[in-house]
Amino acid sequence: MTTSGTPRGMLFSAALLFVAACQREAPALPETNELAERQSKWRTSTLEAGTTTRLEITPNPYEGDVREIAEGQRLYSWMNCAGCHGTLGGGGIGPPLADRDWIYGGESMQIYQSIMQGRPNGMPVYEGKITVQSAWQLAAYVRTLSADAPSAEAEATQQGPTDQGTHTGGRP
Amino acid sequence: MTGWQSALDPAGVGGSAVAALWWAMLAMATLVLVAVLAALGWSLARHLRITAVADPIAFAARTDPAADQQATRWVGVAVIATTAILLVTFALSLGTSRAAARLAVDGAAEIEVTGVQWWWEVRYLDSLPARIVRTANELHLPAGRSIRLRLRSRDVIHSFWAPNLHGKMDLIPGHDNYLWIKAERPGTYRAQCAEFCGVQHTKMAMAVIVHAPEEYDAWLAAQREPVRSPADSVALAGLRTFEAQPCATCHSIRGTMAYGQAGPDLTHFARRRTIAAGERPNTPAELTAWLLNPQGIKPGNHMPKVPLAADELNALVAYLSGLR
Numbered sequence: 001m002t003t004s005g006t007p008r009g010m011l012f013s014a015a016l017l018f019v020a021a022c023q024r025e026a027p028a029l030p031e032t033n034e035l036a037e038r039q040s041k042w043r044t045s046t047l048e049a050g051t052t053t054r055l056e057i058t059p060n061p062y063e064g065d066v067r068e069i070a071e072g073q074r075l076y077s078w079m080n081c082a083g084c085h086g087t088l089g090g091g092g093i094g095p096p097l098a099d100r101d102w103i104y105g106g107e108s109m110q111i112y113q114s115i116m117q118g119r120p121n122g123m124p125v126y127e128g129k130i131t132v133q134s135a136w137q138l139a140a141y142v143r144t145l146s147a148d149a150p151s152a153e154a155e156a157t158q159q160g161p162t163d164q165g166t167h168t169g170g171r172p
Numbered sequence: 173m174t175g176w177q178s179a180l181d182p183a184g185v186g187g188s189a190v191a192a193l194w195w196a197m198l199a200m201a202t203l204v205l206v207a208v209l210a211a212l213g214w215s216l217a218r219h220l221r222i223t224a225v226a227d228p229i230a231f232a233a234r235t236d237p238a239a240d241q242q243a244t245r246w247v248g249v250a251v252i253a254t255t256a257i258l259l260v261t262f263a264l265s266l267g268t269s270r271a272a273a274r275l276a277v278d279g280a281a282e283i284e285v286t287g288v289q290w291w292w293e294v295r296y297l298d299s300l301p302a303r304i305v306r307t308a309n310e311l312h313l314p315a316g317r318s319i320r321l322r323l324r325s326r327d328v329i330h331s332f333w334a335p336n337l338h339g340k341m342d343l344i345p346g347h348d349n350y351l352w353i354k355a356e357r358p359g360t361y362r363a364q365c366a367e368f369c370g371v372q373h374t375k376m377a378m379a380v381i382v383h384a385p386e387e388y389d390a391w392l393a394a395q396r397e398p399v400r401s402p403a404d405s406v407a408l409a410g411l412r413t414f415e416a417q418p419c420a421t422c423h424s425i426r427g428t429m430a431y432g433q434a435g436p437d438l439t440h441f442a443r444r445r446t447i448a449a450g451e452r453p454n455t456p457a458e459l460t461a462w463l464l465n466p467q468g469i470k471p472g473n474h475m476p477k478v479p480l481a482a483d484e485l486n487a488l489v490a491y492l493s494g495l496r
């Protein structure tokens with residue numbers, strides 16, 4: 001067992017907590033140039049929508065980082081993503097983002113591209129309107145929206161092949 | 173005790189009432205302290221007298237109904253005095269609240285102050301929407317007029333506190349709080365967020381400028397004007413940069429293509445005294461530092477570092493410094 005419970009143990013745990021809390025406050029952001037470099041490694045267009053295999057998959061530097069995800073959440077409402085995709089990604093003018101059903105792919109990098117380059121059926125281009133860093137924060141947040149959604153296969157076996165590919169309106 | 177952020181240097185009706193209450197409570201607390209110290213001194217002296225008695229234990233064990241009665245009487249006096257002090261302070265603080273509440277008048281101008289992590293949005297309301305002025309990080313008030321402040325928050329609870337002018341009041345998300353305020357002495361004061369609201373809470377302040385009434389009206393009229401297009405080419409390049417870069421997504425400048433609402437309005441930015449909610453003086457050098465790395469000056473704040481080329485940066489600074 002641990003020493004917590006004794007006054008000294010409690011003091012020690014408190015100090016540990018304190019130190020941990022301090023670390024949370026200092027955002028360790030990758031340099032913006034590094035972010036731009038990651039971005040430039042990818043192809044900017046493919047002929048078919050939703051290719052996942054041919055693009056080099058670049059991980060989101062902010063994946064799982066609560067501070068950056070919170071910043072992404074703020075941007076999601078500031079940049080009016082909510083206006084088209086719904087407050088929690090439930091969908092509206094734009095497709096739902098809170099399910100596992102992606103048109104252009106649900107990898108961080110693909111979401112990043114959906115945001116920065118836009119998508120033909122009404123997704124605006126955000127390149128130049130937000131920083132590279134903001135786009136990664138948004139992508140990290142968007143990925144959390146579907147974290148609790150059942151996987152595509154699980155949903156398919158549950159419902160049978162129904163409205164695959166139609167993306168208007170909210171979630172069923 | 174004087175200063176631009178001091179409750180003891182009142183410059184408004186609410187502030188004077190708070191200062192009067194503060195001094196009254198200090199006087200009472202001083203009296204109580206003196207009385208308690210006197211009682212302590214007396215009992216110490218008495219103890220010395222008792223230890224001088226040949227057999228202190230026997231002395232302590234003796235029964236002395238007269239002394240007991242006297243002690244009971246003193247306890248009674250202390251209880252009555254404590255109750256009286258409580259009641260008097262209660263009455264005084266009620267009086268302070270009433271002094272501030274009496275400021276309400278019909279047809280007073282209304283100013284909306286919205287707390288945002290970690291800056292202040294200020295809107296000078298008007299029945300004509302086109303005359304509403306939206307600015308940030310500075311509150312201007314006319315001396316001698318009652319003003320109704322509408323306090324709101326966009327995210328978490330903040331608190332508006334300009335100690336020279338009034339007591340605190342919280343800014344609560346989803347709820348409007350109202351604070352009547354009447355400044356009396358023209359000058360520059362400082363307001364500070366007084367409710368912990370996140371990493372940059374300490375750096376969420378603003379200047380409160382109290383003008384003579386005519387001066388205030390002139391200031392407000394000037395704020396209503398959109399900005400003129402910059403004359404020199406560097407500043408013009410700055411405007412183009414501002415519109416082409418992410419800046420315009422977050423900031424608004426009336427009379428340009430910048431409509432962003434996420435960050436402070438920058439329409440008459442060059443007239444403001446500070447940058448980043450009171451954190452730095454508004455000089456070209458400080459502005460350059462802010463644009464180079466806002467996260468270095470206020471780590472965790474919601475303005476990202478926008479990568480800028482040197483000429484873009486210079487142009488932006490020239491343009492923003494000319495927004496008078």
Ligand SMILES: [Cu+2]
Nearest residue numbers: 365367369373
């Ligand atoms: Cu605060």
